[in-house]
Amino acid sequence: MTTESPAKAAEAVKPVKGAGFAIRLESLAVLAVLLVALSILSPYFLSVSNFLNILLATAVIGVLGFGATFVIAAGGIDLSLGAVLALSGVVGALSMNALNFPWPIGILLCLATGCLCGAVNGFLNTKAAIPAFIATLGMLGVARGLALVLTNGVPVYGLPDEVLFIGQGRPFGVPTPVFIFLIVAGIAHFVLGFTRFGRYALVIGDNEGAARAMGIRVERQRVLLYTLSGGMAGLAGLLFAARVNSGDPTAGLSYELTAITAAILGGSNLFGGRASVAGTLIGALVMGVLQNGLNLLNVSSFYQQMAIGTVLVGAVWLDQLNRARVHR
Amino acid sequence: MSLLEIEGIKKHFGSVEVLRGVNLAIDGGEVVALVGDNGAGKSTLMKIVTGIYQPDGGAVRFEGKSLTGRKPDEIRRLGIEMIYQDLALAKQQDVAANIFLGREPTRRVLGLPITMIDTPRIEREAEAMIRKLGARLPSVKYQVGKLSGGQQQSVAIARALTFNPKLVIMDEPTAALAVREVEHVLELIRELKRQRIAVILISHRLTDVFAVSDRIVALRQGVVVSDEPVAQTSMNDVVAHIVGAA
Amino acid sequence: MRMGRIEAALTAGALAAGLLAFGFAAAAQAADKPVYGVLLKTLSNPFWGAMEKGIKDGTDEIGVDYFLQAVESDQAAEPQLNTCNTMLEKKPAVMITAAINSTNLLPCLKQANDAGIPVIDLDANLDHDIAKKAGVKIAFTIGSDNTAAGAKGADYLASKLGKDAAGPVLVIEGLAGNITGQKRAKGFAEELAKAAPGLKIVASLPGDWDGQKAANITNDTLTRNPDLVAIFCANDTMALGAVESVFAAGKGGKIVVIGVDGNTDAVKSIKAGRLTASVAQLPYLVGKQAVEKAKDVLDGKVVDEFTYVQTLVLTKDVLDAGTDPALQFVK
Numbered sequence: 001m002t003t004e005s006p007a008k009a010a011e012a013v014k015p016v017k018g019a020g021f022a023i024r025l026e027s028l029a030v031l032a033v034l035l036v037a038l039s040i041l042s043p044y045f046l047s048v049s050n051f052l053n054i055l056l057a058t059a060v061i062g063v064l065g066f067g068a069t070f071v072i073a074a075g076g077i078d079l080s081l082g083a084v085l086a087l088s089g090v091v092g093a094l095s096m097n098a099l100n101f102p103w104p105i106g107i108l109l110c111l112a113t114g115c116l117c118g119a120v121n122g123f124l125n126t127k128a129a130i131p132a133f134i135a136t137l138g139m140l141g142v143a144r145g146l147a148l149v150l151t152n153g154v155p156v157y158g159l160p161d162e163v164l165f166i167g168q169g170r171p172f173g174v175p176t177p178v179f180i181f182l183i184v185a186g187i188a189h190f191v192l193g194f195t196r197f198g199r200y201a202l203v204i205g206d207n208e209g210a211a212r213a214m215g216i217r218v219e220r221q222r223v224l225l226y227t228l229s230g231g232m233a234g235l236a237g238l239l240f241a242a243r244v245n246s247g248d249p250t251a252g253l254s255y256e257l258t259a260i261t262a263a264i265l266g267g268s269n270l271f272g273g274r275a276s277v278a279g280t281l282i283g284a285l286v287m288g289v290l291q292n293g294l295n296l297l298n299v300s301s302f303y304q305q306m307a308i309g310t311v312l313v314g315a316v317w318l319d320q321l322n323r324a325r326v327h328r
Numbered sequence: 329m330s331l332l333e334i335e336g337i338k339k340h341f342g343s344v345e346v347l348r349g350v351n352l353a354i355d356g357g358e359v360v361a362l363v364g365d366n367g368a369g370k371s372t373l374m375k376i377v378t379g380i381y382q383p384d385g386g387a388v389r390f391e392g393k394s395l396t397g398r399k400p401d402e403i404r405r406l407g408i409e410m411i412y413q414d415l416a417l418a419k420q421q422d423v424a425a426n427i428f429l430g431r432e433p434t435r436r437v438l439g440l441p442i443t444m445i446d447t448p449r450i451e452r453e454a455e456a457m458i459r460k461l462g463a464r465l466p467s468v469k470y471q472v473g474k475l476s477g478g479q480q481q482s483v484a485i486a487r488a489l490t491f492n493p494k495l496v497i498m499d500e501p502t503a504a505l506a507v508r509e510v511e512h513v514l515e516l517i518r519e520l521k522r523q524r525i526a527v528i529l530i531s532h533r534l535t536d537v538f539a540v541s542d543r544i545v546a547l548r549q550g551v552v553v554s555d556e557p558v559a560q561t562s563m564n565d566v567v568a569h570i571v572g573a574a
Numbered sequence: 575m576r577m578g579r580i581e582a583a584l585t586a587g588a589l590a591a592g593l594l595a596f597g598f599a600a601a602a603q604a605a606d607k608p609v610y611g612v613l614l615k616t617l618s619n620p621f622w623g624a625m626e627k628g629i630k631d632g633t634d635e636i637g638v639d640y641f642l643q644a645v646e647s648d649q650a651a652e653p654q655l656n657t658c659n660t661m662l663e664k665k666p667a668v669m670i671t672a673a674i675n676s677t678n679l680l681p682c683l684k685q686a687n688d689a690g691i692p693v694i695d696l697d698a699n700l701d702h703d704i705a706k707k708a709g710v711k712i713a714f715t716i717g718s719d720n721t722a723a724g725a726k727g728a729d730y731l732a733s734k735l736g737k738d739a740a741g742p743v744l745v746i747e748g749l750a751g752n753i754t755g756q757k758r759a760k761g762f763a764e765e766l767a768k769a770a771p772g773l774k775i776v777a778s779l780p781g782d783w784d785g786q787k788a789a790n791i792t793n794d795t796l797t798r799n800p801d802l803v804a805i806f807c808a809n810d811t812m813a814l815g816a817v818e819s820v821f822a823a824g825k826g827g828k829i830v831v832i833g834v835d836g837n838t839d840a841v842k843s844i845k846a847g848r849l850t851a852s853v854a855q856l857p858y859l860v861g862k863q864a865v866e867k868a869k870d871v872l873d874g875k876v877v878d879e880f881t882y883v884q885t886l887v888l889t890k891d892v893l894d895a896g897t898d899p900a901l902q903f904v905k
Binding site: 190194195196199202203206207209210211212213214215216217269273274 | 378379380399400401402403404410412414415416417418419420421425429430431432434443444445447
C-alpha cells in the first residue's frame, strides 16, 4: 500500500510492546538503585520483615493507584479516590459498629459505597457531560463531607475480628493486606493488559473518536471504569479501616494525588492510551521504598516529599527525552 | 432491492439543518462517488450510515434491514466498513490491535468463564491481511503512531477489509497521499469492485473520482442535487452541481 | 531506549549520591548507646518543635540517643502507622509516640509490646481502655491536661473582666471531632459558667486548627454580635488569626482573645500587645519529662500511669516581669 522503500521500512527499530504493558523502564531502574543504595546505607533495610513493612505500607496507596490507572488509561482522572476511601471505610465501620450488621454485609456495604460513588462520577462525566476533573472534584467534596457528617467528625472505633484480620492478620507471617494487594494487582494487570475491557479503556484514552467509530460503547465503558475505580477506593477504604480498627472520616486526605503519582511513575500517560497496572505497582513501590528508606535513615518527612516530587518529575522527564528521540 | 437504501434522511444539529431529505441507493459492487462542498453534509450522511449519528427523520436500509437505532458495532457486523479521513486509529496501540479494534477474538483462560484477547491469533491474521494487501509495515507489533502517514492508512484499510465487508465507505482516502500512493488506493478500489464489494468514495479530487467511479452523486446544502452515471457527466457539470451554478 | 538507559543510570546515580549524603548524616549517630524512638504527629507546628527540643535536652542529660520521626500532616493517620512499623525495624529501646488518633497506631504498638519495647503515650492521645482491648500496654501517658487548660483560660477571663461581667463570648474549637480541641473547649465552657455566669457563649464553632478559618469565624460572629467581649480559641494558631480579625474590625484591645499552647508566635503577639493571653502548655517540659520517665520505666522503676505537666497563663504582664520560674520552659 505504501511506497516506502524497504530499507526505510526496515529501519523500524524494534517492535514496541502493546500500550497495556507500558512500564517506565526508568522507574524500574530507580527502584533497583534505591534497593541497592538503601541496602548499603541502612543496616535495617535489607530484611524480610522490612520488605513486608514496605509492601504493607504500599498496599492502600497501591490499590488506589490501580483504580487511578484504569481511569487514566481512558484519558480520565479521578480526584475523589481519597474521599471515597474515607466514606467507604466510614460506611463499613458504621454498619458493623453502630448498626451491628454482620461483617460480610459490612464489607459489601464498604465496597458498594465505593462502586456507587464511582458510578455517579461516571454518569456525571458521560450523561451530564461534566468534565471528569470537575465531576470527581465535586465527588471529593461530597464524599468527604458526607463521611464527616455521618461520623460527626469522630472516627468510628471498633471493627469485628474478621475484619481486623483483613487489616492486621498475618497468615504465614505475611500481613493480609499484602496478600490482597498482590492478588488485586495480578487481577487488575490481567484485566487491563489482556481483556477487551482493558483494551477498550486504552483505546478510548488514545482516540475516543476511533473508539466510537469502531463500535466501542464509550459511555458505558466510562461508567464502568469509574465504577471500578470507585470500587478500588472502597477496597482501599476497607484495608485502611481494618488496619487502624476504625472508620476515619479524615482518612486518605490527598491520597488521590499519591495514587495518580504512582500511576504516572509507573509509565501511564496522564492523557490516556498508555497505562499498566504492573507499572503502577512499581511506581507505588518506588515511593514506598523511598519513604521507608528515608525513615530508616532518619530523614525528616519534609525531605521525603521533596524526594518523591523529584523522582516523579525526573522519571517523566527521562521518558519525554526518550520519546523525542524515537520520533526524531 | 439495492444493497444500501437511503430515504429522506434528515439531520439537524441545534438550529442548523445539515441534511434535508437525502435519497440515495447503492447496488452491490458499485463504486459511487459522493461529492460536495465542505459542509454539504457528506460526512454527516456517512456517519448516519455507520451508526455514529441517529437521523432525525427518514430511513436507512442495508440488504433490506433497517439500520435505524442500531449501534456502530452492529452495523459493522452487518458488513459496512468506513475508512475515516483521520483514519480513526489508536496511535499507542500496535498494528494488529488496530486492525482488530472493536472485534477482538477472545479465548478462555484455563477453561474458566473468563475471556482474554487472543493476541497470537490477532497477530497471525493481521499479518496475513497486511501481506495480502502488499503493504510494507515493519511488524504487526509495531506501534501505529510511529508509522508514516501512508503506512497508517494501510492499517486503516486493512482493518476495513479484514471482516469481508459488503460496503466500504472511504472518506477522502487520497487527500493526504503522494501521487504514487494515490494510484495504489485507486487500484484497491477497482479490486474491491471486481470482488463485488460496493464502495462509497468521498473525495474532493475529481480526477480520482472520474478514474474509478460508476456514478457520481453531488450533495449541496443537505440534498442530492445530481446523481448521474460517470459516462453521462463531465467534470464541468460536476463542479457546477457542487457550487450550485447548474 | 539505549540513551534512555544511560540517562536513567545517571539519574539513579545522582539519587544514590543524595541518599549517601543523607546516610552520612544519619551515620554520625553513635550506635552503642540505647536509642529511644520518638514518633510525633508533624513538625510543621511550633508546639512539636518545642517538644522535640525538650526530648533532645532530656536525652542529652540522661546520655541516650534518640531518633525522631513525624509525618506530613496531623491528619496522616495511615502514613504515621507505616512510619511506626518502619521505626520498629531499628529496634528502639522504647517507643514514645504522639498518635494522630486513639486507634491508628495500635497495631504497631502491639508489635512493639510483643518485641518487649515499652510504649509511651506522648501528649495524651491514646485511650487506655481501647488500647487495652487491642492488647497494647501503655507504660504511661504524659501530656497536658487539656480540660484544665481550657478551665484556666476561663478563670483568667473571669479575673480579667470581673466575675460579674456580662456579654457574648465566642469559642473557636479545633478540628471537628478532635479530642484535644474538644477537651479544651469543654473545660473552658464548664469553668466559665461557674466563674463568670454573666458571660454567655454565643457560638462554639470548629476552626480546624486553621488561623485563616478562625479569622473568618471571628469576622462573621462580629457581624452578628458587635458587642462581643471575648474569644477563646483551642490553640494559638487560631487565636492569632482571630486577633488579627479583631484588630482589622477596629476593636483591637477591646475584645479579650485567649489561645492555648504558648507557642513562639503567640508570645510575640502578646508582647506586642495584640493577643491577650495564651494558656501555655509547656511542650518542652512534656518532651523532657517523657524521656526522663521513659528511662525510669527501662530501669524498672514504678511510674505513674498519668502525668500532667503544669500549664501557665502567659500575659503581657507575666512576660514583661519575667519572674515566673516556669517561663524558662516557654520556648
